[in-house]
Amino acid sequence: MAKKLPTGFGMPEEWKHFAARHRLFFERFPSLHKVMNLAFLRKFASSEPIDRVVFVSGRLCVEDFNEISLLCGNGYGVGAMKILRGMYERTVTARYLHLHPKETNAFLNFDWVSRHKLAKKIKETFGEDLLPKNEIKKIEAKFQEVQKQFMNPKTKRLNYTWRKFFSMADKVGSIGKLIVPGYYLPTQQVHGTVYAISSRLKETQDGGLTFNEGPTRNEADDCFRTAHILLLDILALQVEHFKLDSLEQPLRHCFQDFKEIWKGKQEMGNQSGRQP
16 A cells, blocks of 8 residues: 655654744744835835845845745754855845945846856757757847956956955955855855765764764754844845835844844854844
């Protein structure tokens, strides 16, 4: 007789353990959820590219936070770290462009460089028929328009990015100081590194090594804390950029909640983030 299909996914025992460890967060979460809704579930209309980038980047960070919470709540701390890196990059990039709006066009134009590289690899791997010819033609035309903007004058080669990420992180204030838990450590787990392998091994009684199949709770807690402050920073950015004065006081309460929630718990970088 065939086994019944599962009616749900996840690890209920881990949910309970996670909720117990972060009881105060969930008690205070309604206030944070209210600010999130006010910041993003509103009528938004702007023809300015910088406004669209800041708004949508912030909304993506909310989704990142939800995904991180889901993984952390199920004991997959290492998996959550892999999403945390993207959330950190989005937070830093959005704040950098808020401070340097004239660079928004460079950020947007580099997309055509990325599409050109992707189309080239698709063609090399799968042949020329996978992408519609009119799409390839459009990508190549746009690429020809913008490529000079990203050409290294010394090497005569295209830069690998529109702007070096580390230089942006240096210019965005306190959130840039979270580059170790927000970028460097997650990067070690994203890539095929020795660190990613060794961090999942444990020693056996006979001196051997085996894969540690248990939940990665320490990583989950560290990641959850970092994601929490990144979420607050991207909310603060919405308040600053769009002049959402009505959210200033509620968001201040959320920052105070953060300090009380994580009080006495060691945080890498010891950052409490940017308050509005």
